[in-house]
Amino acid sequence: MLLTGKKVLIMGIRNKWSIAWGAAKSAYENGAEVLFTCSDMENVEKIKELISEIPNSKLYTCDAASDESISNCLEQVKSENGKIDGILHSIAHANTEDLRNDFIKTSRDGFAHASDISAYSLVAISRIAMEKELLNENASIVALTYYGSEKAVAGYNVMGVAKAALETSIKYLAKDLGEHTIRINAISAGPIKTLSAKGIKDFxxxxxxxxxKAPLHKNVTTKEVGDAVTFLFSGMSSAITGEIIHVDNGFSTVGV
Ligand SMILES: NC(=O)c1ccc[n+]([C@@H]2O[C@H](COP(=O)([O-])OP(=O)(O)OC[C@H]3O[C@@H](n4cnc5c(N)ncnc54)[C@H](O)[C@@H]3O)[C@@H](O)[C@H]2O)c1
Structure with a gap:
């Protein structure tokens, strides 16, 4: 099993449709001990019930908008579990009106909000994890992005701009974290019907x-994305960092 003896922190579980849940199940099936964080805005009791399907898993709350909350959360994770081997950042948010209106109407606040939660939070989590010496040698951080960062996808709007910032942040973070043997990558997942995706017009x-149009003529599942996260957490990807890997049935490779 690829993750035997490893502990991974899955940040951004909401429900059984979350990509985070697909990743957690794959990590567990591959031998990892799985820890979770959810936003304190979510139904924590319901999430606890869901994650009880994974033996010995634990749930912490973390507001990605607050360095203090991230710091408290990672402190608690370390004091209760020791060092860990992987972090999945599966967190994004934009205001509904910014996904419903034309992109040109995005407000200054809406632009800052989407960038803060969906991109900057990865920088903050990486930095705070390093400050707290939370990560073991050769640990791996993985984030989730989408094709709307590369091309203008109707309805994705400000989230596409935030994902572009996330993807470029990964390249700079890879340089800094590489000094400490830590890798960081993103998976550009094909579209999946999750609660977040419901906010996108005509999803x-x-x-x-x-x-x-995708060469494989199907949509991806949270299991397929989760298995790719497991690969990036594992030693099988030890020479990969700073990359954006498409897990999209080839959709992004097709022109007309
Ligand atoms: N669903 C798709 O089609 C798709 C495709 C590619 C990438 N992604 C990305 O995958 C990731 C997970 O999204 P999902 O589709 O599984 O939806 P989801 O709604 O299940 O997960 C999004 C998570 O972000 C969390 N979040 C939002 N604001 C937060 C805050 N302030 N603090 C902490 N957590 C916060 C939510 O609580 C939720 O758990 C996101 O980064 C999303 O952009 C999704």
């Missing part, structure tokens, strides 16, 4: 286009 038509 079903995006799924239909992928099915029609």
């Amino acid at each position: 079903s038509s995006i799924l239909n286009v992928v099915e029609e």
Whole structure:
């Protein structure tokens, strides 16, 4: 099993449709001990019930908008579990009006909010994890991004700009973290019907286009994305850092 003896922190579990849940199940099935964080805005009791399906898993709360909250959370994770081997950043948010209106109407606050939660939080989590010496040697950080950072995808709007910032942050973080043997990468996942995705206008038509145009003519599952996260957590990817890996049935490789 790829992750035997490793502890991983999955940040951003909301429900059984979350990509975070697919990643957690894959990590567990590959031998990892799994810890979770969720936003304190979520139904914590319901999430506790869900994660009880994974033996010995634990849940912490963390507000990605606050360095203090991230710091308290990672402190608690370390004091209760010791050092860990992987972090999945599966966190994003934009205001609904910024996904519904034309991009040109994005407010200054909406732009800052989407960038703060969806991109800057990865920088803060990486920095605070290093300050707290939370990560073992050769640990791996993974984030989730989407094709809307590369091309203008109708309805993705400010989130596409935030994902572009996330992807470029990964390249700079890879340089800094590499000095300490830590790797960081992102998976650019194909569209999946999750609660976050429901905020995107006409999301079903995006799924239909992928099915029609992607070389493999299907949409991805949270299991497939989760298995790619497991690969990036594992020693099998020991020479990969600063990369954005598409797990999208090839959709991003197709022109017309
Ligand atoms: N669903 C897709 O089509 C798709 C495709 C590619 C990438 N992604 C990315 O995958 C990641 C997970 O999204 P998902 O689709 O599984 O949806 P989801 O709604 O299940 O997960 C999003 C998570 O972000 C968390 N979050 C939002 N604001 C937060 C805050 N202030 N502090 C802490 N947590 C906060 C939510 O609580 C939730 O757990 C996101 O980065 C998303 O952009 C999703």
